Amino acid sequence: MLFGLPTIWLLVTVVFVMVHLAPGDPLTFITGEGDISSEQLARLRAEYGLDRPLATQYVLYLKKIAVGDFGFSYRYRAPVLELIADRIPATLLLMGPSLALFIGLGMLLGIVAARRPNSGIDLFMSGLALVGWSVPVFWLGQLLIIAFALKLGWFPTQGMFNLRAPAQGFGRALDVAWHLVLPATALGMRFLALSTRMTRSSMLQVLRLDYMTTARAKGLPERVVLARHGLPNALLPVITIVGMNVGTMLSGSVLVEVVFAWPGMGRLLYDGVLARDYPLIIGIILIVSVAVVLVNLITDVVYAIVDPRIRYD
Amino acid sequence: MRARTGLRLTQSHAATMGLTVVVVVALAGIVGPWLTGSPSAMGSRTFCPPGLECLFGTDDLGRDMLARVANGARVSLLVGVAAAAVSAVLGVVIGSLAGFTGGKIDEFFMRVAEAFQIVPQFFLAILVVALFGASLTKIVLVIAILSWPSTARIIRAEFLKLRDQDFVAAARLAGASRRALIFSEILPNALPPVIVNASLQIAAAILTEASLSFLGLGDPDKVSWGQLLYLAQPFLNQGWWMAVFPGVAILVTTLGFNLLGDGLNDILDPRHGAHER
Numbered sequence: 001m002l003f004g005l006p007t008i009w010l011l012v013t014v015v016f017v018m019v020h021l022a023p024g025d026p027l028t029f030i031t032g033e034g035d036i037s038s039e040q041l042a043r044l045r046a047e048y049g050l051d052r053p054l055a056t057q058y059v060l061y062l063k064k065i066a067v068g069d070f071g072f073s074y075r076y077r078a079p080v081l082e083l084i085a086d087r088i089p090a091t092l093l094l095m096g097p098s099l100a101l102f103i104g105l106g107m108l109l110g111i112v113a114a115r116r117p118n119s120g121i122d123l124f125m126s127g128l129a130l131v132g133w134s135v136p137v138f139w140l141g142q143l144l145i146i147a148f149a150l151k152l153g154w155f156p157t158q159g160m161f162n163l164r165a166p167a168q169g170f171g172r173a174l175d176v177a178w179h180l181v182l183p184a185t186a187l188g189m190r191f192l193a194l195s196t197r198m199t200r201s202s203m204l205q206v207l208r209l210d211y212m213t214t215a216r217a218k219g220l221p222e223r224v225v226l227a228r229h230g231l232p233n234a235l236l237p238v239i240t241i242v243g244m245n246v247g248t249m250l251s252g253s254v255l256v257e258v259v260f261a262w263p264g265m266g267r268l269l270y271d272g273v274l275a276r277d278y279p280l281i282i283g284i285i286l287i288v289s290v291a292v293v294l295v296n297l298i299t300d301v302v303y304a305i306v307d308p309r310i311r312y313d
Numbered sequence: 314m315r316a317r318t319g320l321r322l323t324q325s326h327a328a329t330m331g332l333t334v335v336v337v338v339a340l341a342g343i344v345g346p347w348l349t350g351s352p353s354a355m356g357s358r359t360f361c362p363p364g365l366e367c368l369f370g371t372d373d374l375g376r377d378m379l380a381r382v383a384n385g386a387r388v389s390l391l392v393g394v395a396a397a398a399v400s401a402v403l404g405v406v407i408g409s410l411a412g413f414t415g416g417k418i419d420e421f422f423m424r425v426a427e428a429f430q431i432v433p434q435f436f437l438a439i440l441v442v443a444l445f446g447a448s449l450t451k452i453v454l455v456i457a458i459l460s461w462p463s464t465a466r467i468i469r470a471e472f473l474k475l476r477d478q479d480f481v482a483a484a485r486l487a488g489a490s491r492r493a494l495i496f497s498e499i500l501p502n503a504l505p506p507v508i509v510n511a512s513l514q515i516a517a518a519i520l521t522e523a524s525l526s527f528l529g530l531g532d533p534d535k536v537s538w539g540q541l542l543y544l545a546q547p548f549l550n551q552g553w554w555m556a557v558f559p560g561v562a563i564l565v566t567t568l569g570f571n572l573l574g575d576g577l578n579d580i581l582d583p584r585h586g587a588h589e590r
Binding site: 006007010011014015018019022023130131133134135136138139142143145146150157244246247248250251254255258259269270273274276278281282284285288289292293296 | 424427428430431432433434435436437439440441443444445446516520523524527528529530539542545546549550553556557559560563564567568571572575
């Protein structure tokens with residue numbers, strides 16, 4: 001568990017060093033290109049200790065981060081943490097269903113492929129997985145918009161809800177779900193591919209183990225052998241892979257949110273980049289990175305709980 | 314036995330296909346721009362749909378998409394190959410050092426590698442480019458610095474495996490220096506998996522560059538595929554071809570390098586069947 005802290009500290013330090021190495025006054029990275037008076041500048045300079053030695057600045061900075069003070073966005077005129085907290089639900093709403101659905105689907109495809117290795121259907125699935133892994137998520141999003149929103153008109157081109165739809169209740173949920181279909185598909189494709197590949201290969205390894213032969217020898221039907229003895233063991237590596245790819249998921253989410261104007265954290269980051277709103281950019285990147293490190297830790301723990309063969313000292 | 318032969322055939326098939334795609338794309342990047350002319354020359358026809366008149370269509374300023382995609386090939390391949398090369402060199406140096414010396418140094422570098430692999434690289438890349446400004450060199454360096462750990466870990470594992478083998482012991486007994494041991498005995502034998510990894514990393518680097526450019530963080534002076542998709546975003550309705558062709562180019566290229574990597578993996582390490590990947 002303790003391994004996470006040094007990583008987070010290293011990360012925060014790297015960000016601090018980069019901000020100070022970057023060309024220009026570090027104060028511009030605090031205020032962005034916002035319009036502020038010289039008294040305010042002087043006050044900020046004192047608050048961040050920019051007139052004091054670097055080591056003092058570093059300690060001040062660590063203290064601020066530790067209590068969740070990521071500074072103030074001069075573009076949105078609000079504390080960075082508040083802005084980010086506002087956008088997190090939309091990002092989770094996009095990622096959650098998309099990942100659950102497509103990783104699940106990938107497991108199914110992986111099992112189908114593993115049952116007849118190197119058959120036509122296996123090669124087809126593996127090829128599909130390779131394409132899914134190679135396609136840029138944002139381009140897939142653009143294609144989905146062109147085909148299903150602009151040409152066919154089945155789904156909305158962007159946003160999270162229609163202003164004319166009911167503002168609450170079932171109607172609202174339906175409206176949001178309808179807006180979710182295309183971005184979730186674009187985001188999920190890479191994980192469909194990943195999950196298909198991983199399930200296939202770990203299923204193939206499990207299928208050759210002795211207890212599978214034992215299960216078959218007991219006369220259990222093949223369906224039961226696969227579902228009860230094969231699948232649970234084959235799912236273990238899938239947990240790790242998913243945990244290890246949370247960062248990829250979040251970066252995919254940024255790109256998809258930009259394509260579909262989905263009001264999540266990724267879109268906020270993009271707007272921050274366009275406006276050169278440095279406190280916002282740095283805040284989002286720190287929070288995302290810490291989240292990813294924590295998810296990795298949690299994955300390790302979950303893995304140890306699920307698989308009694310693994311114990312961390 | 315027959316199934317096994319068939320397996321090997323399909324595997325080298327993957328490598329052949331991948332290599333063919335890579336060569337075609339490289340040729341398109343090298344020769345293409347001369348044939349198609351300037352990517353920024355504005356024509357009289359804006360939003361000309363793909364057809365005989367303009368093969369890949371034209372964009373909102375009447376610029377020829379074929380010329381732009383061909384020029385983009387040059388930039389995307391350059392970034393991909395350069396980033397993978399720099400990252401491979403970093404990874405080989407660090408991995409050899411860790412694997413050969415072992416002990417504290419090994420422990421330290423592996424911890425750092427682990428930290429690098431956990432941290433979300435794309436976000437750090439965004440931060441670096443946003444802080445330091447975008448140029449091709451910076452993008453290449455950022456991608457390389459963020460992606461060396463996989464190579465380092467592979468090389469380290471190979472070193473640990475190889476350094477105690479008989480041929481290395483023999484060379485050591487024959488009085489070979491440390492340098493000779495590393496460079497002429499162990500490293501050549503440790504390289505095949507690095508080559509496989511490099512191919513996969515080119516694909517990943519091309520995707521990262523495209524993603525950065527799509528967020529408007531690419532080198533503004535260079536036409537790249539990601540930048541073309543960024544410019545296409547507001548015009549999905551008027552000119553679908555502005556998005557379709559650059560995207561196909563990215564897909565085909567990354568698919569080519571991924572296929573090549575997968576295929577090479579099976580050829581270079583025949584002990585691994587397709588079922589063990």
